[in-house]
Amino acid sequence: MRFFVFMRLKVNGDTIEVAKDASVRELLEKLGIEPAGVAVEVNLSIVKKSEYVNVRLNEGDTVEIVNFVGGG
């Protein structure tokens, strides 16, 4: 039997659980968010799109995922 280890992150103000050591890419996949047209910030640092697969998240990280909505 395999045990999956989880960690807690703050994503867009909500606390969620993801697999330990998940990458930004994996987080987006879990949330059903396409990387195109979004921008991601981890602990106030913007993550380059090309780095989504490489950047690993840690317990307690604060993540912001933004996109474009209507505005003036």
Add this chain to the structure above:
Amino acid sequence: MEDKLVIKGIEFRSRLWVGTGKYKDFEETAKAIEASGADVVTVSVRRVNITDRKSENLLDYIDPGKYKILPNTAGCYNVEDALRYARLAREAGISDLVKLEVIGDERTLFPDTLGLLKATEILAREGFTVFPYTNDDPIMARRLEDAGAAAVMPLGAPIGSGLGIRNPYNIRIIIETAVKVPVIVDAGVGTASDAAIAMELGCDAVLINSGIAGARDPVAMASAMKHAVIAGRLACLAGRISKKLYATASSPFEGMI
């Protein structure tokens, strides 16, 4: 010679720029933008809703291949926030244009020009094409140009107020003597005549959101604004008659019986 709007080597199809806020739904937004003939469309940067994953997105209705997307830093009240939002907007990978807003007051939404100037300088240095939303102070307009702004965007009146061009004299001064970069009125346009007036003053373009989205019939108003901007521009280039206190007859005196 064609009268084309060109900013930093970018050619714009239309001198009417439109916002995407305050519409009833995405469909209405898309129809209004189509009717406006606009080329530039502004958007805001906000959190993806991760708990309610609607399948629809604004950019499903507004094709970034067809329109020039201009992200704004709306809601930012200090330099740090504005920089953060601008950098995030660029990282989304669609545009490195930014309509820079550093707001100074919640009720008027007037710009904090000192913060705006600082943010303009930093973002211009980072290679952004910066369009600062500013006030009608010609000196501030000049400072923003010196700081690297691609154009200046003086407000006509408070955002969403529909009051039109409250200080046409300053807008004219900005255009005629203060700056060499394009001048694009942003905020306050309430109806077609306001847009025409802005263009007659010599503006290079007008940005309108509330004036269209808040109209009783936004699609019809979008079309009205399109024509108003064209008419105002043509009138500006045609050279109006001067204003006189007294009459000069249009019909000849000679040949009267």
